[in-house]
Amino acid sequence: MTATKGLEGIVATTSSISSIIDGVLTYRGIDIDELAEHASFEEVVYLLWFGKLPTETELAQLKDNLSKNAAVPDAVIEQLRLAPKDANAMAVLRTAISALSLYDPEAADMSVASNVQKAIKLQAQVATIIAAFARIRQGLDPVAPKESASIAENFLYMLTGEQPDPIAVEALDKALVLHADHELNASTFAARVTVATLSDIYSGVTSAIGALKGPLHGGANEAVMEMLEEIGSFEAVETYVNRKLDNKEKLMGFGHRVYKNGDPRAKHLQKMSHELGKLTGDLKWYNMSVKIDDMVVSEKGLKPNVDFYSASVYTTLGIPRDLFTPIFAISRMSGWTAHILEQFENNRLIRPRAEYVGPVGQSYVPMENR
Numbered sequence: 001m002t003a004t005k006g007l008e009g010i011v012a013t014t015s016s017i018s019s020i021i022d023g024v025l026t027y028r029g030i031d032i033d034e035l036a037e038h039a040s041f042e043e044v045v046y047l048l049w050f051g052k053l054p055t056e057t058e059l060a061q062l063k064d065n066l067s068k069n070a071a072v073p074d075a076v077i078e079q080l081r082l083a084p085k086d087a088n089a090m091a092v093l094r095t096a097i098s099a100l101s102l103y104d105p106e107a108a109d110m111s112v113a114s115n116v117q118k119a120i121k122l123q124a125q126v127a128t129i130i131a132a133f134a135r136i137r138q139g140l141d142p143v144a145p146k147e148s149a150s151i152a153e154n155f156l157y158m159l160t161g162e163q164p165d166p167i168a169v170e171a172l173d174k175a176l177v178l179h180a181d182h183e184l185n186a187s188t189f190a191a192r193v194t195v196a197t198l199s200d201i202y203s204g205v206t207s208a209i210g211a212l213k214g215p216l217h218g219g220a221n222e223a224v225m226e227m228l229e230e231i232g233s234f235e236a237v238e239t240y241v242n243r244k245l246d247n248k249e250k251l252m253g254f255g256h257r258v259y260k261n262g263d264p265r266a267k268h269l270q271k272m273s274h275e276l277g278k279l280t281g282d283l284k285w286y287n288m289s290v291k292i293d294d295m296v297v298s299e300k301g302l303k304p305n306v307d308f309y310s311a312s313v314y315t316t317l318g319i320p321r322d323l324f325t326p327i328f329a330i331s332r333m334s335g336w337t338a339h340i341l342e343q344f345e346n347n348r349l350i351r352p353r354a355e356y357v358g359p360v361g362q363s364y365v366p367m368e369n370r
């Protein structure tokens with residue numbers, strides 16, 4: 001038995017949800033480039049869950065169902081009020097999503113119909129929870145979700161209490177499409193491992209949120225913005241990047257376990273960052289990002305991943321830095337739940353082995369002789 005560090009290159013399951021083949025990402029066989037151009041996030045949610053693009057009626061039904069389920073139980077809102085105002089937003093989200101199960105009488109129902117309904121609730125409520133916490137910590141009351149608004153529109157509306165700019169809604173919607181699923185990434189794997197014990201869907205997504213939070217995974221988008229803020233100006237980029245590379249330190253938002261020739265989602269986010277920067281007249285973060293990108297590509301051969309340009313996109317949309325990873329979770333909820341449903345369809349406990357490298361042949365030493 002020989003271990004592969006980080007399970008690199010190990011094929012751990014079959015899946016028909018998304019694929020990365022020769023650097024091309026597809027959801028249910030459709031290239032992400034096409035989806036980014038044409039699909040709404042709700043269409044993508046339907047596609048991931050049900051394996052096909054929705055008809056007009058099916059999409060309307062899904063949107064209606066999401067809309068009707070977007071309100072969060074009062075007890076969970078109360079719990080958000082009890083959280084420290086400076087609590088980590090991903091930790092709050094992880095706790096609140098776990099708490100939702102306490103108020104769902106169907107939490108332990110493992111039928112397919114019940115699990116699909118729980119996926120709908122989770123997808124609808126994740127945005128409500130994040131927006132509510134963002135307001136509560138500012139001493140404001142949460143804003144109730146609007147009926148018949150998309151998830152992107154509703155999230156921005158619930159965050160500010162004002163009707164969001166259609167350009168911002170469109171940009172966030174596209175970002176949600178781009179982050180929705182990604183084969184067997186760490187958080188999705190965590191979700192599948194959890195539910196493969198026949199634990200419930202809430203446990204699965206709670207595990208996933210915990211895994212997404214880390215800076216080597218979804219947490220990298222916040223780390224990118226932290227880096228941009230630390231650098232502070234376009235002029236300071238060169239010295240900063242050279243110092244990081246000389247010290248062999250990682251630059252957040254670069255590199256990927258699977259993509260060695262670039263992440264196909266990054267170009268869309270780069271374009272959005274540029275367009276939003278032009279619209280707002282503030283290209284500072286975009287210009288700094290491009291300069292870092294050019295230097296890291298030419299000096300290290302590493303390309304930006306999905307997290308790199310999403311940082312300047314969200315900042316230009318006026319979203320606070322610590323909500324970037326929670327927004328990733330809004331989108332990835334669709335992928336996690338699709339994978340959980342797929343895992344349940346053909347379940348087997350996930351239990352790999354460890355290569356033992358510790359001492360052998362040891363004896364118990366009585367306390368007085370140690």
Ligand SMILES: CC(=O)SCCNC(=O)CCNC(=O)[C@H](O)C(C)(C)COP(=O)(O)OP(=O)(O)OC[C@H]1O[C@@H](n2cnc3c(N)ncnc32)[C@H](O)[C@@H]1OP(=O)(O)O
Nearest residue numbers: 215216217218220249250251252253254255256257305307
């Ligand atoms: C949504 C997502 O999860 S996308 C990924 C988000 N994460 C980040 O952006 C964090 C920064 N990037 C990284 O840490 C890595 O590239 C990962 C975690 C994404 C992938 O890592 P792995 O496949 O395990 O690659 P690993 O960390 O072993 O790196 C391989 C080599 O490239 C280097 N490298 C990888 N990423 C970076 C980086 N961002 N900056 C500088 N060097 C890097 C490593 O130092 C290592 O060099 P070495 O062989 O000289 O020691």
Ligand SMILES: O=C([O-])CC(=O)C(=O)O
Nearest residue numbers: 181182184185186257306
């Ligand atoms: O696939 C991965 O390892 C990380 C990633 O890009 C994602 O989850 O979107």
